[in-house]
Amino acid sequence: MVSLPIAPVASSAPAGGGYSSAQIARASAWIRELAPACPPAVAGDAAQSFLDELRERSPDLVDRMLAPNFPMHDFESALLRNVSLHLTGPGFDSLRAELARRRAQSVLARDGSRSPAPPAGIDALLGKIKALSEARYRSLLEGRMEDDDLAFYLKRADDSGTPRPAPATAGGPSASAIVAEYIRRNQTGSALQRWHAYVLEARVQTAAGETQQLCLYRLRPDRFRLTVSAGGVSRFIQAGDGEQFWQQVPGSPIQTVSRAKMGSRRYLAEFIDPLLSAEGYAFERLPDGGSGGGRFFRIRVRRSDDSTYVARIDALSYRQTGREEEDGSIVGFSDFREVAGVTFAFHEEVTDRAGQKGSMTLTRLTVNPGLIEDFFAPSPQGEQAFFEFENMLARARPAERPPQP
Amino acid sequence: MNANSRPPRRFDARRIAVVAGLGLFLVYVLFVVTGFVWVNYGLKNRRITFAQVALFRWKEVRRDMAVQQLAQARAAWNAKDLPAAYLAFTSAVRNDPNNVEARCLAARFFVAVGAPKDAISLLEAGLDLAPTDRQLMTQLLAILTTEGRDVRALELLHGRFAAQLAGSRDAVLPTYEVLATLNIYGAGAAKQLLKKYPAMQENAESAPVVARVLWESGDRLKAMDVLAEYLRGERSDFARYALLATWQTASGMASDARQTTERACARFPNEIPPRIALIDVLPVDSPEWRRAVEAYLNDFGNRPESILSLADLAGHRGWVGLARTLYAVGASRLANLHILAMAYSDALARNSQFSQARQVLAQLEAQTADNDTRIGPLLRDRQIVIAAALGDHDGAREFARRLSTALRGDPGAIELQRRRFAQLRIPEAVDELSHAAGQSGASPRQ
Numbered sequence: 017m018v019s020l021p022i023a024p025v026a027s028s029a030p031a032g033g034g035y036s037s038a039q040i041a042r043a044s045a046w047i048r049e050l051a052p053a054c055p056p057a058v059a060g061d062a063a064q065s066f067l068d069e070l071r072e073r074s075p076d077l078v079d080r081m082l083a084p085n086f087p088m089h090d091f092e093s094a095l096l097r098n099v100s101l102h103l104t105g106p107g108f109d110s111l112r113a114e115l116a117r118r119r120a121q122s123v124l125a126r127d128g129s130r131s132p133a134p135p136a137g138i139d140a141l142l143g144k145i146k147a148l149s150e151a152r153y154r155s156l157l158e159g160r161m162e163d164d165d166l167a168f169y170l171k172r173a174d175d176s177g178t179p180r181p182a183p184a185t186a187g188g189p190s191a192s193a194i195v196a197e198y199i200r201r202n203q204t205g206s207a208l209q210r211w212h213a214y215v216l217e218a219r220v221q222t223a224a225g226e227t228q229q230l231c232l233y234r235l236r237p238d239r240f241r242l243t244v245s246a247g248g249v250s251r252f253i254q255a256g257d258g259e260q261f262w263q264q265v266p267g268s269p270i271q272t273v274s275r276a277k278m279g280s281r282r283y284l285a286e287f288i289d290p291l292l293s294a295e296g297y298a299f300e301r302l303p304d305g306g307s308g309g310g311r312f313f314r315i316r317v318r319r320s321d322d323s324t325y326v327a328r329i330d331a332l333s334y335r336q337t338g339r340e341e342e343d344g345s346i347v348g349f350s351d352f353r354e355v356a357g358v359t360f361a362f363h364e365e366v367t368d369r370a371g372q373k374g375s376m377t378l379t380r381l382t383v384n385p386g387l388i389e390d391f392f393a394p395s396p397q398g399e400q401a402f403f404e405f406e407n408m409l410a411r412a413r414p415a416e417r418p419p420q421p
Numbered sequence: 422m423n424a425n426s427r428p429p430r431r432f433d434a435r436r437i438a439v440v441a442g443l444g445l446f447l448v449y450v451l452f453v454v455t456g457f458v459w460v461n462y463g464l465k466n467r468r469i470t471f472a473q474v475a476l477f478r479w480k481e482v483r484r485d486m487a488v489q490q491l492a493q494a495r496a497a498w499n500a501k502d503l504p505a506a507y508l509a510f511t512s513a514v515r516n517d518p519n520n521v522e523a524r525c526l527a528a529r530f531f532v533a534v535g536a537p538k539d540a541i542s543l544l545e546a547g548l549d550l551a552p553t554d555r556q557l558m559t560q561l562l563a564i565l566t567t568e569g570r571d572v573r574a575l576e577l578l579h580g581r582f583a584a585q586l587a588g589s590r591d592a593v594l595p596t597y598e599v600l601a602t603l604n605i606y607g608a609g610a611a612k613q614l615l616k617k618y619p620a621m622q623e624n625a626e627s628a629p630v631v632a633r634v635l636w637e638s639g640d641r642l643k644a645m646d647v648l649a650e651y652l653r654g655e656r657s658d659f660a661r662y663a664l665l666a667t668w669q670t671a672s673g674m675a676s677d678a679r680q681t682t683e684r685a686c687a688r689f690p691n692e693i694p695p696r697i698a699l700i701d702v703l704p705v706d707s708p709e710w711r712r713a714v715e716a717y718l719n720d721f722g723n724r725p726e727s728i729l730s731l732a733d734l735a736g737h738r739g740w741v742g743l744a745r746t747l748y749a750v751g752a753s754r755l756a757n758l759h760i761l762a763m764a765y766s767d768a769l770a771r772n773s774q775f776s777q778a779r780q781v782l783a784q785l786e787a788q789t790a791d792n793d794t795r796i797g798p799l800l801r802d803r804q805i806v807i808a809a810a811l812g813d814h815d816g817a818r819e820f821a822r823r824l825s826t827a828l829r830g831d832p833g834a835i836e837l838q839r840r841r842f843a844q845l846r847i848p849e850a851v852d853e854l855s856h857a858a859g860q861s862g863a864s865p866r867q
Contacts, residue, residue: 385757
């Protein structure tokens with residue numbers, strides 16, 4: 017969870033490469049085999065993110081994938097999910113639906129407890145999932161639904177004659193049990209331990225209707241650097257190097273900013289969502305809430321400086337769907353995606369006390385991109401050269417590339 | 422005898438033969454039609470005719486498929502669709518293994534995408550089929566000597582290509598022999614060898630190698646003359662311009678170096694390296710240097726590699742401020758910042774700020790996967806140098822051990838690194854890599 021005080025965020029581009037041409041070619045060929053209608057550009061991106069996912073599960077898998085005995089069927093659904101994830105343009109509805117069908121087939125085939133369903137049966141199950149929740153079906157089409165979740169929903173659709181258990185009421189799990197379950201559900205294994213740094217790029221729509229680009233860099237344990245730009249030109253930099261906060265705007269020298277003046281932005285130094293890091297925070301369960309027919313747990317998160325906020329955790333999915341801030345604003349999170357083993361909300365909507373709304377959509381999330389501590393400390397010469405270079409690059413003429421042989 | 426009175430013969434041999442023949446014919450037709458449809462529509466090779474399939478002209482079919490795949494490969498390479506290009510090139514070579522042009526083009530592709538090992542294997546396989554093909558030989562030798570695999574180049578020249586080298590009427594193969602000898606054994610041995618091949622002195626294409634031998638033998642003015650003369654022929658190889666400019670700068674001939682790079686910029690207006698070379702030869706922070714940097718960013722700023730190339734120069738020259746600025750600028754444009762961070766650590770190291778450089782590399786190490794074959798070796802290489810500079814012998818040995826682990830399975834690369842550390846006089850790294858080379862079967866010759 018990003019928890020920026022301004023507004024919401026959006027999606028991810030795979031980090032780094034490091035794959036051989038043969039591995040990328042193998043994954044692309046497999047995509048062509050499973051989804052012949054997939055455009056080549058999408059296949060390339062999907063192959064890359066599939067390899068990222070494979071490497072995330074176990075680096076050995078990527079090395080083994082060129083071996084003839086590689087258990088491809090076990091990863092068919094993951095591959096198809098990555099293809100769906102990259103089919104972002106219009107006109108892919110039928111392809112997305114076909115991929116969802118194939119995924120369901122693949123997941124059911126992997127589940128030894130049930131016999132494979134015929135195509136008509138698959139369509140019926142998917143129809144039930146759609147009838148139960150349009151949003152859930154859409155997340156399946158868009159490749160945002162994990163295999164475990166898909167298996168769960170397919171099973172539920174299969175058993176839809178069975179009455180649903182009554183929702184738990186307050187008096188159920190404790191705050192610490194909810195947080196522990198939240199960590200378990202929103203992280204694959206101990207994926208977060210491998211996160212040393214990351215970069216978020218986002219598009220922000222302010223309450224005044226202005227659009228800004230935002231780059232947030234974070235390095236363990238508590239360094240951050242926020243660059244806000246509009247029209248390709250940086251407007252200001254705000255950063256914390258673990259000891260002090262500082263900021264700079266073009267044409268002015270670097271200013272040191274006190275903690276008090278930073279306000280809630282000082283929490284940008286939190287490397288990750290407090291609910292995921294858990295250590296150093298106190299949690300308290302408040303009466304549950306509900307919206308749109310769903311129930312959510314309300315957990316008060318208290319920081320070491322005594323500031324608090326209330327996290328809303330969906331009682332069924334254990335996603336953090338919202339936050340109640342101390343200043344009365346409400347943040348809503350949606351579009352959950354898994355990046356390098358950790359679930360992130362790629363869209364946030366903030367409604368302040370006066371009812372004004374802003375939003376933020378993540379456009380890229382890169383894990384371990386190669387951030388260094390010096391980048392977070394104020395440069396001895398200031399960042400004027402950075403602003404000058406940014407301006408020069410903003411004026412750069414379109415690239416002319418010599419043709420390949 | 423009345424035909425109607427003849428008893429029915431259920432096992433008439435003729436009827437059986439007709440039915441069997443018809444059956445076989447239908448199987449044949451089905452097979453041919455399926456094959457034709459599969460090749461034309463499944464594999465999308467529209468050049469294959471029905472007759473080719475029907476007459477089982479497999480060689481012809483495969484050759485035609487290769488022609489089409491080669492065209493697809495070129496198009497995919499132009500469109501930067503590297504996986505598709507990779508598949509198309511490998512399929513084209515597999516379908517028509519005797520097509521030398523296709524093989525050589527595929528090898529160029531592999532080198533361009535950073536897979537020289539694949540290119541070498543491809544060319545060596547081609548030489549198994551056509552052992553005396555000059556094009557395959559020269560391209561293989563060019564790659565081997567460019568990629569630092571000079572030991573292998575000499576092995577080939579003195580073994581597999583020995584007959585061609587001995588009977589060589591031109592200077593092509595001798596030029597590679599002299600170059601590989603220069604790279605491995607130094608200028609003395611190369612100069613001795615050069616005397617054996619007087620044709621090389623007359624051959625324009627050998628001039629860059631002759632110039633290098635002269636330069637490394639200490640005959641610097643003559644070396645620059647030879648290379649300058651070679652470049653008067655409007656060569657299409659930018660690296661030679663850069664080499665001449667470097668020599669001129671090292672000889673204190675700054676204005677000549679500037680002229681050389683300006684000529685290169687005019688000759689290659691859409692290329693990044695000549696402009697980087699120009700920035701390199703101008704006095705740093707001078708007004709013309711600033712103008713050159715601004716013009717460079719204006720002309721090439723939209724290419725992602727422009728920031729990396731300038732950062733590489735900043736690291737090499739020890740321009741810490743520029744390297745840091747480029748890191749910050751690149752951070753909002755590039756997904757992977759390891760190369761920029763390494764350029765920054767290079768700049769720090771050039772200014773003897775070894776402790777800071779070591780910290781930067783340690784931060785990068787935490788963000789690099791153990792199996793990252795691209796960044797890992799670059800990182801280890803720097804860590805060895807910095808540890809040695811700080812007098813941390815155990816550290817240098819440990820990083821060298823990790824480097825040899827990262828390069829395992831590539832004896833040529835291990836040998837190349839071993840030679841490099843021998844030149845840099847880091848004995849711990851040389852020991853560790855010699856040990857690794859011994860285990861992997863590489864020749865540890867110096």
